[in-house]
Amino acid sequence: xxxxxxxxxxxxxxxxxxxxxxxxxxxxxxxxxxxxxxxxxxxxxxxxxxxxxxxxxxxxxxxxxxxxxxxxxxxxxxxxxxxxxxxxxxxxxxxxxxxxxxxxxxxxxxxxxxxxxxxxxxxxxxxxxxxxxxxxxxxxxxxxxxxxxxxxxxxxxxxxxxxxxxxxxxxxxxxxxxxxxxxxxxxxx
Numbered sequence: 001x002x003x004x005x006x007x008x009x010x011x012x013x014x015x016x017x018x019x020x021x022x023x024x025x026x027x028x029x030x031x032x033x034x035x036x037x038x039x040x041x042x043x044x045x046x047x048x049x050x051x052x053x054x055x056x057x058x059x060x061x062x063x064x065x066x067x068x069x070x071x072x073x074x075x076x077x078x079x080x081x082x083x084x085x086x087x088x089x090x091x092x093x094x095x096x097x098x099x100x101x102x103x104x105x106x107x108x109x110x111x112x113x114x115x116x117x118x119x120x121x122x123x124x125x126x127x128x129x130x131x132x133x134x135x136x137x138x139x140x141x142x143x144x145x146x147x148x149x150x151x152x153x154x155x156x157x158x159x160x161x162x163x164x165x166x167x168x169x170x171x172x173x174x175x176x177x178x179x180x181x182x183x184x185x186x187x188x189x
């Protein structure tokens with residue numbers, strides 16, 4: 001068997017690939033062994049005695065299929081898990097996501113004048129203190145607090161109205177008493 005090491009080395013740059021990708025026709029060994037220049041190798045390539053092997057395919061279809069199944073929640077049982085719960089999905093990341101969602105909502109409500117700055121501050125502090133586990137709970141809290149504030153305002157207005165009414169009544173009575181006293185004084189004279 002003739003060594004075709006030289007021919008393989010010359011063929012690699014001609015075919016623009018590595019030596020491992022060069023295929024030399026075993027039936028044309030004598031023809032190929034005579035080639036000792038790149039020019040000769042080009043001729044052999046043209047004749048089809050020297051060929052560039054196709055790239056080896058490493059299929060990802062099975063892996064992609066597996067990943068698709070995992071996205072649906074398959075293959076994630078206790079036997080598949082290596083890390084702790086915190087290692088797999090850090091509590092801090094979950095907290096950061098939730099905090100950002102709640103703070104974004106509060107900011108949106110404050111900017112759109114749905115809540116005033118005082119209520120915003122109160123709710124912000126409460127959300128920092130882990131009071132609201134999600135957006136829905138926070139929105140419910142906002143509605144209930146707004147309703148409570150409205151109720152308080154209404155009660156204050158009603159109390160003020162009552163006070164004003166009582167004051168007017170008192171003034172009216174005092175004026176009436178004064179008038180009576182003046183009449184009595186007039187009668188006495």
